[in-house]
Amino acid sequence: MNLSVLLLVPTLTAIAILLARNANQSRWIAFAGSAIQFGLAFALLYAFSHERTNGNYEQMLFVQQYNWFPAWNISYHIGVDGIAVAMILLTAFIVIAGVLVSWNVIYRTKEFYFLLILLSAGAYGFFLSLDLFILFFFLEVAVIPKYLLIGIWGSGKKEYSANKLALMLMGGSALVLVGLLGMYFSSGHEKTFDVLRLAQLHIPIDVQRIFFPLLFIGFGVFTALFPFHTWVPDGHSSAPTAGSMFLAGISMKLGSYGCLRVATWLMPDAAKEYAPIVILLSAIAILYGAFATMMQKDLKYINAYSSVSHCGFILLGIGMLTKTAITGAVMQMVSHGLMTALFFAVIGMIYERTHTRNVSEMGGLMKVMPFISTIFFIAGFCSLGLPGFSGFVAEMTIFMGSWQNTGLFYRVATVAACMSIVVTAVYILRAIGQTVMGPIKNQDYLQLKDAKWNEKLAAIILILGIIAIGVAPFWLNDLVRPGAEIIMQRIVK
Amino acid sequence: MQPGLNQILFISTALFFIGVYGFFTRRNLVTILMSVELVLNSVNLNFIAFNKYLWPNRLDGVFFTVFIIAIAAAEAAVAIAIIINLYRNHQSIDVEKAEEMKY
Amino acid sequence: MSEFFILMKSELVITFIIFLLLFIKIGKGMKNELLLQWIQILLLANCFVGFIDNRDGVLFDGMFHTSGLIAFEKNILSLGTYLISLLCVDWLKKTPHLPEFFILMLSALLGMFLMISSGSLLIFFLSLELSTIPVAALANFDLDKKISSEAAMKMILSSAFSSGVLLFGISLVYGATGTIGFASLPSHLDGGTLQILAFTFLFTAFAFKLSVVPFHLWTADVYEGAPIAVTSFLSVISKGSIAFIFISTLYKPFQALHPAWNNMLVIVAICTMIIGNLFAIRQQNIKRFLAFSSIAQVGFILVGMTANNISGNSSVVYFVLVYTFSNLAAFGVAAVISENAGKENIDDYKGLYQTNPFLSWIMAIALFSLAGIPPTAGFFGKLFLLTAGASAGNYWFIIIAALNMIISLYYYLRVIRAMFMDKNDEPIVRVKNNPMVSFALIICAVGILLVGLLSWIYEYIQSLA
């Protein structure tokens, strides 16, 4: 399979959207493009598993490499392993759902879809990259569309949030940049940005000590590493529905993927040294995010803070540095992506109808919009880690992996992380109880309509993804685990 | 006492700083321009002195001086033109009158 | 003899055009529009001439030298000048002294060409003055505007002062080494105190022209007061040429003083980025805003210069190319709006997208490029500068530079926000697009988008360097 197609399709879609004559056309083009991409993602999954079952155990499959800037030894180098395939699948799910829920965007529709697709192109590129330069390129490609999506189509104090998001993410990527340069210049005589080459090198530990924190914090900003997470609540709450979905579902995953693929894999020694700090910060993020969520009243804030907490699991898994924990971290990336996208989608649907996101003003929505309420339930259950949904699988894998580390510190961190499942239950049930359950507080709500076809389709796609992982996690596990093994090999050595 | 290089350099440096001081403190634009000429002349002195005392067999310094004089003239011409225009607009050639743009 | 014509072809063409304009001035006046078209054609021809038969060579006993890289640099400057003549068409048409305008501008361009090619401090000084004094006159071209004459006054006085310091420096160099030829300088330089002092004075002259903090103070005032055509010329062409000569002066004749100038570069680069950014944050006037932003950009150029290797050189040249497109696009849009709506404040740009989506997009692309956001070329340019800078191993410096990119993003986004997000009941009216302007803007936009993605451009520069 030619992986460049995965980049080409969104790019062409974006260009086609620009050429579209009216809003409706752009909608359908975006939908068609993302549907094709959705299909391609599955084709990739199939092709990948096919190769693997046929005994192709190359670390990366479908590799393509062209010298791009020979002077800097920068090449267009793409390829996938199981982890990347999982992330690409996730992106495909979220993009198509995001396109669908945005069907009602009437203000500057064309531009909206253009930016959405551009953002997705950045994400795809990021996950495909095997060259740190183009990885960084795509990382930054994904920043500005977010800014514009929030700033133009957002709500509330959108300018502030958009600014904060763009600047913090830019700050993160600035640190990433320095880290990447550090690796580049310590990659021996023939300097290289090539991930696979770097993964074979032994970067001196002193160098790692300096650049690992830069990279990890840099990527960590994207994935809401405590205390660099404060763009998350504001950004999410101000963003339009699809924006929040992309932000939490894809963009935050860019960071965690970077933490794993770049920081941890390429600098294993420093990763080991800094693991306690990573664990400490992520354990704090998990609990602290959960407790902060408890106090929120705005649905989007609830989900945003819970994202901080859930992304803490990802970083915890990465910090624990065991095969199972890392597998779990990747699963959590996928799971949280789908789940939070679903959550934001349903929040968007509710907001569109009730024009409020304040939980205390709602109530009894189950009566008037059972479909949306059911989605809300499902998203909530997934969030609180109910078996049968993806969150459970991911979290349990992380717990199992974390527990492999002996030592009181690790144990305490793991238990703290486990504790968050209770707190999560508290805030999720509070949200559910106050919005969809209970008596109807506002009589105007009786006129509200249930979900439309596009919303239903979007939700169903995401739910199918969630359930596919929750009910049958083995395929994802089989996909991800070899990748985690490769990362672990460097760490154990 | 025959003046040596150091004495000349001393004079030229003094001249340089006198020019600079004039540049900093005068309010009349034409006077400021004259201060610049002082600076340029101090440089001329430098060149001549270096040429004479240190590198007498190469005439670079002298040539340079010639060019500086020429350039100074050109510069002064343009500067005067600008000052005239400034005067037309501001009715003054006081440098402190032209501080509209700042911060 | 034919060697002479080939090596100096760019200068000769420019001189030829200047002569033509002089004759036109003497003869019966032509209509502005027709004249402008002719000038544009000539400038375009000049761009093409730049590509013919570029070879390395030395003239006048080493006073003038040229090479593939220098020719390329000159091409960038020619292209920039051509674009300015297109972008500012609205303003130029109304100017009563069009031939003079171009005579002055092209004289300055000629000065820059000579400066880039200069092989001795004498030629360098002469061409520097040639490239400065006409621009001061140009800055005054809005003859009736107070700020225009103020700008010109500030420019000519500051540059005269700077020349004084420069000359003092050159005289000390001459005194310390006995030579002013670039070729013979390195063998005489030993890093003595006097030499470093002399070099510092030399350095300030570059720094002044390049608007490096703390020698930058004239920049904002002149940019704001001068007509946009002049401002863009100053900020793009003039700065570009100085960057070229600066880096080649540092890398070749003054290579022996590398430790000294490296430290200087680091210090002033940090100051430049920070001060430029901090001032840019609070600007209202778009020209002044772009002035400070370009100061900050210069800081990044300095970062690249610290590399002290081929990549440093090529990345600086590359960045100037990118910067030419980006900044000209931004100034172009500003010029169109200023000329048609008479508005130059960022707040006036609010809601621009409602009425002028094309201009807004161009402006956005330009600003993103300046901010270094992919996939624009600015991203590549900036990244290469930082990479080159990092090759010297000074990572703290790179971190500061990288963090400064955040501040710069903040104020670029301010403009974006005004155009795309803020509501405005009375936005700037819909501007009728002049095809020439649109053409130039599209060239800039295409340049911004492609110069980065097409890697052979950088490779070409690298091969020249």
Next chain:
Amino acid sequence: MPNAIYIALIPLLPLAGFLLLGLFGRRIFKNNSGVIGTLLMMCATIISLYVAYGYFFEYGKVNGVYQKLIPFKYAWLVFSKDLSIDMGITLDPISVMMLVVVTFISLMVHVFSLAYMKGEERFSTFYAFLSLFTFSMLGLVISSNIFQIYIFWELVGVSSFLLIGYYYDRPSAVAASKKAFIVTRFADLGFLIGILVLSFYSGTLDFNELISRLTAPGSDQLKAAVTSSFMGISAITWGTFLIFIGGAGKSAMFPLHVWLPDAMEGPTPVSALIHAATMVVAGVYLVARLFPVFAMAAPDSLQIVAYVGAVSALLAAVIACTQTDIKRVLAYSTMSQIGYMMFALGVAKYGGENGLGYTASMFHLFTHAMFKALLFLCAGAVIHFVHSNEMADMGGLRKKLPVTHIAFLIACLSIAGIPPFSGFFSKEEILLAAWQQNRTIYWIGLITSGMTAFYMFRLYFSIFWNRDFNDHHSAHNHHGEGGGLITIPLIILAIGSIVSGFIPFGNFVSSDGSRLATGFHASFSIMPVSIGVIGILIAGWLYKKQSDKPDKISSSLNGLYKTAYHKFYIDEIYLFITKKILFNLVGRPAAWFDRNVVDGLVNFTGNTTQVISEKIKGIQSGKVQQYAIYFLIGAIGLAALIIYW
């Protein structure tokens, strides 16, 4: 070996019911949903009876010992070579017994609900949720893997949540469902960590492996688990204790019982199924499942199990005496009875005669399922009739609801431990086991037994005697007892409550699988039975006729009565902990910290930049001479820096 497919059908049929009804119930099946659910459930019941028959009488026994059969296992999520979550089916005496209990009670409830829930707006949803619960519970009991049990554990939790909150527009129901879920979730936290601990030391998640590794004397895993300790307590004790916390939460053991009474907000059939017969005994089942580990490797944990069970039994009985809501009384009695089962397990040891407690516990679980489901369904019938849960609104119903009356009486006699009803046998066995192993607990059990008899008959007399029923509440509603759909399940269960006591349970279920002879010890039984009778008599004296005697007694026992009436203020303590401490002392500061410190830092950075930018604007003074001064200072300063530094 049995065929795995049809065993798998037992849980899968309800799952199919859930999916069918959940996805299409509202649109397609509508009022037929109940029938579909019931039919599927009936199939499952028949299969499970068949399996039980096969297991107990055909293939289960090898050499006189009931084997643990694993006809099916699939690696669901592999962590490493040894550690994996498997989805499997275990057949052993207790799981088979539970299969029967769950399917049977569920079927009864399905049938009962056909009439009881008729006309509800979300009729199909109700059946979907019931099916979901049944599926989860069945999955739980047949789990072969400790993580599998955890998965279904959570699923029963959520189905319980959904069913308690079935009347989602009642704030009290919403609150109760939340409470139930969160309290059990909290307990599950212990369970989860317990799993992590045990799996870490045993290196496996499979029940069989885990038990064999952690009980085999001298095995490396056991040694490691016993020697490594945290806070002076060995890892295995921690592990088992934590797992027991999970069980205690589900089984509403003190102090995690607070959710159970509130859970009565759910429809009454749900209470019968989930909160009386099946889900709440999952904790007991869990301890029983891991019994060898508890008994052989972690006797300390088992002690805790015993005392927690005993305390819960007594406490619940005391509270039950004071409650006036009939469902709450039943809820507390459930808690009390589960306390019995727990302490029975707690006093048991592994193997032989000493394992009597184990058998007794399972036996009681079985009989309790019958009579408690019956009690709840009867209560449902009563509530259906009077439209109220309060005793004060009832009385004299024996003529209006004759079948219910008899059934309720049978159940009461059974729970009070009066021969020959089933409760008598199981309770005797429990008390006997306690007598043999731990006298303190025996006495607690005995007192509780008397109180049980008292409050059950208090309930009985208040509902069916006390005074004449006046129709003011349901004057408009004379539908009588309801049709066969209501009465048939009652009758069947009543028969079950009578008959099930005669099953020789020791033959089938024992701690080590071999036969355990249990006999009838007349001499031992005198005491418990007579205490039960005394309890009944007191209740009859107080409540058979309307009088002010109860009030007098309660006012004379003012302090105790009030405390018990307020459930010993445990709810208030929890409320204090959650509201005051978690919300106000942790949540609020965390949110504040985030808004003001973390976010504040970011804003501060931004603002500082702005402020600095404003402060330094003076540099650009607009005076060209000053520019030159800066120029010169810059030049000289730079030179000085470079030369002298």
